[in-house]
Amino acid sequence: KMRLFLFLLLCHFSSPVKHSFSGIFTASTGTSNLPEVVAVALVNNIEASYCDSKIEKAIPKQDWMENLRDGEPEYWKEYAQDCAVNRLFFEEQFHILKRRLNQTTSVHILQKVIGCEWDDKTETSHGYQNYGFDGEDFLVFDLKTLTWIATKPQAVITKHYWDRQKTTNDLWKYYLTQVCVDWLKKHLKYGRISLMRTDLPSVSLLQKTPSSQVTCHATGFYPDRADLFWRKDGEELHEDVDKGEILPNHDGTFQMSVDLNISSIAAEDWKKYDCVFQMSDVKDDIITKLDKSVIRTNQKKPLDMTIPIISTIVISVILLGGYIFTKKRKKV
Known part of the structure; x- marks a missing residue:
């Protein structure tokens, strides 16, 4: 199941834009070894912070994120609260969708990828919000029409319901086009040395x-x-x-x-x-x-028998010489 999470985590980061900020939410049921909800924030595909339904707080995952937390406590407070609120909201969505899809037993996973991409040269940005259920695309937010696209027949009911939430969709637009980009720039400010570097392979x-x-x-x-x-x-x-x-x-x-x-x-x-x-x-x-x-290659090379053979001959000569020497001493 975590392979699926990593796949969704990467699905927005191969584009030519310069920088990205994303929140990855994963809710699961029937998996006793995982928290019910896990939330990860990524900047340029690097894990910046983490929170889940067990620890119930945001944890910085990079040194520069700790500097951001210490340097701007009010922003970090808002950041941590946003993680907690979105986690609870996402958890509620998960349970509603399970009931709506009549999926109340066994293992199920709901995932959401929400974020933005920004080019510091052209000053252009792009926002996105996608849902996946049990490993398949489920709902995609259309930022132009402020409506939802159902990629599965089972998602149509939810699409129509979410389309009617005009105020909520307007807030999503504001977040994806304004708040997300501002947060990305703030993260870049603190993580510039790390995030703006170039390492060759x-x-x-x-x-x-x-x-x-x-x-x-x-x-x-x-x-x-x-x-x-x-x-x-x-x-x-x-x-x-x-x-x-x-x-x-x-x-x-x-x-x-x-x-x-x-x-x-x-x-x-x-x-x-x-x-x-x-x-x-x-x-x-x-x-x-x-x-x-x-x-x-990991293929084993044939052993070179020359050295072992020579070593065996030398040892045999030494032992034979010692045997002859011992015999002569006994005769004397």
Whole structure:
């Protein structure tokens, strides 16, 4: 279930805009090892704060968030209250939807992604609010019409009900276009050194067996506005490749990989292929040639028996010499 959470967490952060602020809410039932509601705030896809229905308070997850809490206590108070209020509101929505869908037993998960994206160069912004139920898209807020889009037939009743909540939808518009962007800018102010940095990755070629696909893996890069792909003769490949999603590392950086099927590539043609890592606002690409000598594999190499054989011979000679020497001493 947490894989689903991570998938939704990432679904809004591969766009070309510069910065983003999101709240990720997850409510679950039938999962005894998880709080009923978990709320996470992310800035540029980095976890900034956390709260859930058990601890009932907001916890800063970055050093710069602690500076924000200490430097602007009134804002942090509002921030923490907003987390608590939205958590309770979301929890109520969850129980209403379960009853409405007649889903009162077993394991169920409701998720909401709400936030905004802002480009500090063009000063343009975009807001979004989406719901998912049991791993599938459910409702999407249309910021232009201030109505809800039902992506499942089961969501139509809720869509019509929420469409009639004109005042609430106006408040959502204000939050997504004004409050969210202001909060994002405030977070950027305190986290600028960390959030505005550029970290280049280490890139490796990986392979399980000599006949399996070759994986180009880039890890440790930041921010996540990056691309990784295979080329042949300087042209990007779209066939015989399998591209993965950008995933977060535990240290706040990112990783991604792209696989190349080499089954139909002749040995003499390997030199025509390379893997390219590109990052937004970074001039030079990182290019890694398809070369057997640099591929890392977990396949065990055949043991070199030369040294063990030589060692055995030497030990045998020493033991034999000792035996002969002992015999001669006894005769003397």
